[in-house]
Amino acid sequence: MKHTYYIWTIGCQMNHADSRHLAAQMEERGYQPAEAAHLADLIILNTCVIRQQAEDKALDQLRQLKGLKRSRPDLVVAVMGCMVGKKLEAALREHYPFVDVFMGPSETEPLMEFLGGSDLPDAPGSGCGRALPPSAQGRTFTAFVPVVLGCSHACTYCVIPSRRGGERSRPKSDILNEVRELAREGVKEITLLGQIVDRYGTDFDDGTHLAHLLKEAAAIEGVARVRFLTSHPNWFTDELLETVATTDKICPCIEIPVQAGNDEVLARMRRGYTAEQYRRLVAKIRARIPHVAINTDIIVGFPGETEAGFMDTYRLMEELQFDMAHIARYSVRPGTPAARNLEDDVPEEEKERRRVALEALLNESLEKKHAALAGTTVELLVEGKSGRRWLGRTPQNKVVLIEDAQDLGGRIVQATITRTGAFSQYGEIK
């Protein structure tokens, strides 16, 4: 009988990409995906610790794993990702003795070695091996491809540099081979990933730039769409803007976190720009690409954020009318500069009040913005089913649901929008 594996993934797109790489390696070793965790011989928990909430989720899963392991001592349990980080293994090992293997973000070798590792397969994406686990082939139409690993920017609130290590770009040939492999396996849309993706290649000193990588990825046969995230205002260059504006297959969707609209807060976060500089960049992007979508991330209740400071963020959101915003309450992360030097002085209820106020504003502006889409025709890549409907996304990453009897999976279709809302739209095939 074949062995089975199950991967629980919490967190960002980078974690999902790491899980996909691991799944491909497991299947190269003859493992098959299990339908559910309790049916698997091997369970991998891929963790996130960006906020306390994510960490709590991981801790909760760990407790479940402990129970499973007690009832089935032969179960193999592996924990990977940002909870493990680069240096925390020893402490975790002591705390969670039922875990067989710990590995940091993007690492797979410790598990391969544990499983008996003389003939390790090549990592997927290295040119040999598969980019997708065979079980996913033929029904996965979108994939995330990490291009910049780690981060060295050191925003004061952020735990990522200490968990994913310093910034390094992957060689361009590795990335393009992986994209080619994914396209061969039926993937239509590729999203290039980095904490500051615009910094791709800056560590090579040979002029390599994200703009070139995007163009080359878009030129690969079978690739219909390319996306990239996350951008940083200080690294989003005119060359990049021009490339997005002039390359059809690169989606006009920019993920560019502002984090706050108050300059003192931005300085304490060590973001490296002012609210005015951010406004000007957004204006420039919109002037060059009128149909662009601009998405952002915001943290409310950062240390020292006054009511007036918060209102600066509120007004910035009101003014810029983002296409999406991920709004989070500030959460102290051990080991970060903010945890060491700044008092977490905004009460939790106040953080929540501010978050809810921004969510309401976002909802209202999205409803208004999307209402303007009613009756228009949009291009969709259909990713799969969502209940009885097909789920597609526009180049701007807006979700459109359609009812249709044909198999539309993986197809690019034209659809007319019939009904709109803050988060999803409904449409009909043209």
Ligand code: 5AD
């Ligand atoms: N508290 C709250 N939100 C955070 N983020 C990162 N670190 C923290 C933190 N300590 C948010 C930022 C980032 C997104 C991925 O998570 O907005 O852009």
